[in-house]
Amino acid sequence: MRFQAPRGTEDVLPEASHAWQRLESTFRSHVAKYGYEEIRTPTFEETELFLRSAGETSDIVTKQMYDFLDKGGRSNTLKAEGTAPAMRAMIEHNLLQQIPQRISYITPVFRYERPQKGRLREHHQVGIELIGSSSPAADAEVIEIAVRFYETLGLTEFSVLINSIGRTQCRELYQAALLAYAKSYVDGQAEESQDRIRKNPLRLLDSKDSEAVELMKSAPSILDFLEPESKTNFEELQRILDQSRIQYEVAPQIVRGLDYYTETVFELQVDTIGAQSAIGGGGRYDNLIKELGGPNLPSVGFGIGIERALLTLEAAGISWQRSGLDVYIVIAEPGLLDLGRNVSDQLRSREISVVMDYDGRSMKSQLKQADRHNSRFACIIGEDEVNSDSLTIRDLRTSSQQTLPTQEAIEFLCATAD
């Protein structure tokens, strides 16, 4: 029997993993420039954490959680998003006495969705959270980090959509207005979805149903309902983004799929990777930490899907060379294995990557292996080399070859290999 990866999951094969490493290391060094430090949380959490945070009407909670009972009868859920687990950890370890806190993470995320291009059941996110500031400058920092991250990766064509969904009070007024506007549509829905919409009418705005999409085009805008302070905050955010020369569009239809957001929400989108166009998203969540039993701290963050980021870079023609091997050691006969291992050791202690054959392959076949490894040099050891305490170095880019005394050859390889 042959097994396959579970539906909606992907293997990252060796030839693709260098792109992941590049993206992740770029993310780490990028966010470090803004003072963010990494947090790692477990792959699963108590189910209740996601019920409390993502919201009972969100798709994530109603349809997509990977939940299971463990052998002790506890209900657990595979990480359905990165923010609530990070906040749980910050509260649990009393790290919120001192604010602001800036944290980042790279994490798998599990959602039982219908798989398609760019939509997986296990995907990965890089994300950040800035905890303890209510300033629009904090929102701007988070948006700037997402935008500059993509720019650092070489992407220039993407949209930044921002919106404010206000605070609880104005949102209630808006939700009532939205429900009144969409009354006949809502009345025509099945009872279950009526229920969901009535509990959170904002769901109408990101509904995939074509009738709802059409209807929402002329729906009232949340921006007309904002309280004065939310309005001022949103204007200040735009002023700072303008000053930082970050291009954005105000998009009142962006409400996001998680219920914890307050005021600023945003998404980065592209039109090059099909229907799943959101390559990052986030916003402010001023009530979440309190909801989870922590102090009352305003916070803001984002998550960027790694798979979608890589699809986008590929579509934009941005690719990274696989870094090849430095040296492949070719031995003329198996008796030279120890000598080859000794040279390998010396090179590796100088940070040079080395592979050699242990299985008595012919020299021709060893040179083929060197090619397969995309090796820069072959270091050939045969009888002549042993007798003269030397090594033959073949430059596999130019095919030129030279024989040098062993120590000199090692120095040459260390100086030339990149």
Ligand code: HAM
């Ligand atoms: P989210 O919008 O649900 O937000 O996910 C963030 C990003 O993850 C999306 O923009 C997308 O790039 C990627 N993504 C989401 N679902 C999938 C999927 N099924 N397959 C592939 N990629 C996907 C959050 O999760 C929030 N925790 C972000 C946040 C952090 N807000 C505040 N802080």
